[in-house]
Amino acid sequence: MDACVVHGAGDLRVEEQAAVEPGAGQVAVRIAYGGICGTDLHYYRDGGVGNFRVQEPLVLGHEVAGWVSAGELPAGTPVGIHPATPCGECPECLQDRRNICAFSNYLGSAARVPHIQGGFVRELILPADQVRVLPAGLELRRAVLAEPLSVAIHAVRRAGDGAVAGKRVLVTGAGPIGLLVVAALRRAGAREVIATDLHETPLALAKQVGATATIDARATDWPDEIDIAIEASGTAGGLRTSVERVRRGGTVVQVGSLPPGDTGFPGALLMTRELTLTGAFRFDHEFDTAIEWLAGGLYVDPIVTHTFPLAEAVAAFELASDRTVASKVLLEVNAEPPP
Template identity: 40%
Template sequence: MTNPMTNRVVCLHAQDDLRLETRPVQAPAEGEVRVAILAGGICGSDLHYWLEGGIGTIRVREPIILGHEAAGRVEALGPGVTELAVGQLVAINPSHPCGTCDFCRQGLERHCTAMKFKGSAMYLPHQQGMFRDLMVIGAAQCHPLPQGIEPGAAACAEPLAVCLHAVRRAEDVAGPLTGKTVLVTGAGPIGALCIAVARQRGAARIIVTDIQDATLAVARQMGADHAVNTRTDPEGLTPWREGRGQVDLVFECSAAAPAIADAVACLRPLGTLVQVGVAGPTALPLNVMVGKEILFVGSQRFDVEFAEAVQMIGSRAIDPTPMITATFSADQAHQAFETARDRARSVKVQITFAAKGGQNNKEAMA
């Protein structure tokens, strides 16, 4: 076990200023546990903070430990904690809603106006994230997994929860996915996991688009039936555009205007577009959406779906490991971020705090 006095953290001080530092770690207080982090996934928001110094109007204004996708083993229990045991593998929910604002009282915790989300620079002080050796956190945010589950898989619970919420939003308005033709635009981690959930929920046919062959190959491993590189094969979606559209449901995971246009072109009249990816202001083909009476549905983070994601990974109902394309040790954090930004060979890159040195890249993505 790492000495708490030399607890390593991956900290961003400003744009393109990522450092591996040491910080003290305190003993867990009432209702808290201390977790030895074993695996943490680099998310798109982490990349934006590093490459651009922020996301839109959200700027890094003080040093921030990055990371909000993580799993580890319980290392110490605070007073009053009885639902967890030392040595248990847990996935950590980065969301801590206030519980008292109007949205929380309505059961819409994902829209909490005072959300404390690990690794977020939205507010001052910033919410410090999970890329560290040891972390003290509320026991209620730790979800145990059974023996035999790899920490890397457990660390995928957060992005899987995002996808489960997107599917729930789709099912709320368009019914079960069983028998549906589903298009997923964007084959990054969220797209890959949306494919896995759609397959698990009984979709009849799943098409995925991207502009990278390597990520499309991973999407096939996650359950896609058809993969279209829209850059090298611009006519590849033609069969699904015919007859005013052949697709029942789209999970749009890229937030790219061309991908959204493709999605609307492929949707049948009265089809459903679930927007999962986010970016800045993006053009929408409103005339076609109105003409086809497309139902547009936004999907924001997750609520109860985090526990569901942990259960699905723990039961092996969904296996996220094909999308983990590289793993680096904490002392190679900068290299990990450089690899994660290269979508030609990366889907999900993780940092491990279990051992120093070494690199593990999937051969298919080399």
């Protein structure tokens, strides 16, 4: 069976993988769609993400959905896939913070050797408890957004329980995660959502999914009294803007993946304005919430801008790297459910 495999920086191939049968407690899923994430792009362009370097061939992909083909569920059942397998025993897992488990395995990750192979493959074998049966009527093309939407929902919740309701919120960076943060904020009751970016295409998409205003990140004229900022660009400039623009006593949530090493920002403002700066990493229970919201009609469809067949994975990755044109790019891995 075919898979999308990275061998190093700039070396992406679609190549055959040996077929594997599911064992006890496992499910085989025929993957329908996979979404190309910023992490996947880093593995392709740079040969790694932060300190996680590609040391052996790695099947990419952790945003995937498809149909059960074998195992403990009926063949043909449409499912979403939670990409994490936390250890269940560390202090973080026992405190129900499994998303920051240091021993978690995550689909398509080079954090360990051997690497954790990902979901851009014709058929994926995984533990049954990572599979979620999709509600009737939720199309797989929408369901594939459950993973990145979960990241967005977790970021919104990290601002505080119910904190965004009725508030003016700034989102720096209107890539796919930033756009999903915009949609999640409106769903959570934010009064105003202001999105910033350097490019026209993502700003136009931000308005479509619920932003009440958009701003070119290079602008000098900004609204007053921003209550909460969610930094989704993963840049020092985005973090600086967030810290500088929130009101006194405000909150900044960092969900964008900053580059490794030190990041400069006006830290003195944390003290003089008594700001709260917190991180948001991956998700856990939010995956089920994301499926519920998608099934309920949360409007995020414009975020998917392009779809490529698996055989054209290299072209898909190249386009996904161009944020002036593309937002979320999907790979169509299989066009039909199992017989």
